[in-house]
Amino acid sequence: MYQSLEASLHDLFWASESHADESHLLENFLQQQTGPSLEIGCGSGRLMLPLLEKGYQVEGVEIASDMVELLHKNAKERDVSPLVHHCAIEEFQPTQTYSSFAIPAFTLQLLSRASARQVLRKLRDISSEQTKLYLTLFIPWAEILDELEIDTWYLDKETQLDSGQTARCFTKHQIDRLHQTLYREHRYELAQQTHLSSQTLQWYFLPELINLLESSGWTYQEYDADFQKGNHDTDASVITVYATAS
Template sequence: MYKSLEATLHDTFWRSEIDADESPLLENFLTQHPGPSLEVGCGSGRLLLPLLEKGYQIEGVELSSDMLGLLLKDASAKNLEPTVHHCPIEEFQTDKRFSSISIPAFTLQLLSRTSAQQVLKRLREIALTNGGLYITLFIPWAEILDELEIDTWHLDKETKLSSGQQARCFTRHQIDRLYQELYREHRYEVAEQKHLSTQTLQWYFMPELISTLESCGWKFQDFDSDFQIGNHDPDASVLTVYATAS
């Protein structure tokens, strides 16, 4: 997962999305929970490195070698020395305890429900008492409501690179509404370069998410919608949820 063009274009596509910057929410969360912090699925450091530059005590966990390589390259250019653990989050081991733990950018949804619960329980073990938890998820309303045709390629993302080349991502999907799973295939293209990848994502509605958090040792506190602090629309496409270690 997150190899080749998918890794290279990941941040470019994120930055090209209008109103898709969760940095203010994450920074606000870290300010409310000062002390050591952990970002799960830190990728290329898109969120982590700017926070390090601002003085936050944050380290990361990342599975993808390609994403980690991008992070280290960018960190070197910025004279930063981040602490990043290269392993699946399910296998992450540490004696440190964290004041805050973040799982941004829909990372939790890449795990099966069973794995997600195991991870949430493990993260509770390494969180300080009253430590904070931050999770961003999305609800795929376009697929749920059949606004996108099943098993049909469509242009999902497109942006122009600094080189002048067009970068595109085409996507097709299958959906299981009963088990709330979305299966997606992505085709990334830049000039003659192409890369195919697949994802199976779980989506959560708020009642299930709150119940899952509480069963894993976390107490739900609040949420924001669509990366807007103070927006509390439970039916929004993007939900950022806050909890504390109970």
């Protein structure tokens, strides 16, 4: 996952979706903390590097080699020196005590429910009593409501590069509503290049998510909907949840 063309186009597709920018929420969260933070699934540094430029203390954990390589390339261009732990979060060994953890960009949903609980429990185990948690997830309403045809390719993302070339991502899916699991295949295309990848995603409605947090040692505080501070729309496609170590 997140290799080759998928990795190199990742940030470009995010940048083309201004409505999907959560950087302001993450920065607002960090403004309320003192001490270092750890971003789980930091990828190519899309969210982390601008925070380092502003003086925030943020380390990252990332498992995908291509994304870590891109992160160091991007960091050199920005003249910042990030500390990145190249490993799965399950294997991560902390280097210090963190005042907060951030799991943005739907990263937790790439894990099975059992693994998600394990990760949240691990983060709690290396937390102090005042440690805060930031967590963003999405609910795939279009797939749930059959607005997208099952097992059929559709144009998911498209953006223009500075070179004038057009990058595209086509997606098809299967869905298991009973177990709230979405299976997606992606086909990335740029000029003569093509890359195929697949994802298995879990989705959570808020009551289940609160239960998951509290059973993992976290106390739920509040949420923001669709990347808008103070928005509590119960039918939102995206929820950003805040919790404190119990």
